[in-house]
Amino acid sequence: MSVFILYIVSTVLFMQLFRLSQHRYPHVFGVVAVNYIVASLCSVAWWYWHADSPIGQLALALGCVNGLVYWVHLLVLLACYRTAGVGVTVAVMSCSCVMPVLCASIWWGDQLDVFQWLAVALVPIAVLLLSPRGKAMASRWTWQSLLLALNFLLASTSATIHKAVDVWVDAGEKDAYNMILFGGAALFSVAYVWFRGHRPDRSQVQMGLLIGLVNTTTLIFLIASLAVLSTAVVFPVGGTLIIVINVLVSRLLWHEKLTSVQWVGLGLAVAVVGLIAQ
Numbered sequence: 001m002s003v004f005i006l007y008i009v010s011t012v013l014f015m016q017l018f019r020l021s022q023h024r025y026p027h028v029f030g031v032v033a034v035n036y037i038v039a040s041l042c043s044v045a046w047w048y049w050h051a052d053s054p055i056g057q058l059a060l061a062l063g064c065v066n067g068l069v070y071w072v073h074l075l076v077l078l079a080c081y082r083t084a085g086v087g088v089t090v091a092v093m094s095c096s097c098v099m100p101v102l103c104a105s106i107w108w109g110d111q112l113d114v115f116q117w118l119a120v121a122l123v124p125i126a127v128l129l130l131s132p133r134g135k136a137m138a139s140r141w142t143w144q145s146l147l148l149a150l151n152f153l154l155a156s157t158s159a160t161i162h163k164a165v166d167v168w169v170d171a172g173e174k175d176a177y178n179m180i181l182f183g184g185a186a187l188f189s190v191a192y193v194w195f196r197g198h199r200p201d202r203s204q205v206q207m208g209l210l211i212g213l214v215n216t217t218t219l220i221f222l223i224a225s226l227a228v229l230s231t232a233v234v235f236p237v238g239g240t241l242i243i244v245i246n247v248l249v250s251r252l253l254w255h256e257k258l259t260s261v262q263w264v265g266l267g268l269a270v271a272v273v274g275l276i277a278q
Helices: 002-024 029-050 057-083 086-095 098-107 114-130 134-138 143-168 171-196 202-228 231-254 260-276
Strands: none
Touching: 002 057, 002 086, 002 202, 002 231, 029 057, 029 171, 029 202, 057 086, 057 143, 057 171, 086 114, 086 143, 086 231, 098 114, 098 143, 098 231, 114 231, 114 260, 143 171, 143 202, 171 202, 202 231, 231 260
16 A cells, blocks of 8 residues: 555656646756656666566567657646646546546456445546636537547556556566656657757756656556556546645645635545545
């Protein structure tokens, strides 16, 4: 359970640091690139010291695919921050937890009882109520709606691949999977920065170094959590708590006020935690 808590804390920190970067810098692509370079180097070092088996083809393929998904998702995530706001963006991303839970139930035999199904059903409601701009999600199909939809799909895809790694890939190859994932994301990021001409300055490099370390530990904690807890706990409960903590942290740091509807959402989030643990 301790690794699950660390996963939640590191995820919130990752999101808030990128929000801080957007407030500080006109372009954050350099920060993104440094972040993935650091995460890649950390993953290589971790794999080198813990490798006990060769890299399998499945780990290689899933790592490459999810590396691309990670990079594209982060660009979409940052675009959503600017167009829809952090609250809506994180809320939509957390709703994606339903997809890997359902896939795990269908493909890998994870058993969900009535209380857990009820908790899964409450997650979208809690996320919608917690969203500072919940009404915008029901608006007509616009560029903002497209970005939010991509955010949902990419988050769902990445989370499902993580679960597939936990089920299909040998334990000794999971460190190699992390290394390949971040290595691919780093290559895509560097190429994008070079193409756009947004070379990072010293301040952006320092921010990228910090975010990269947090990013690496987040993935490690997520994989470790999936190894000891059910998908129905990690994604719905983790996603809801990440929303709640982000709302509270944003209120303290960025002076975002909670409406009465959002407080109802916080109450539902607590109910989800209780139901999923039955």
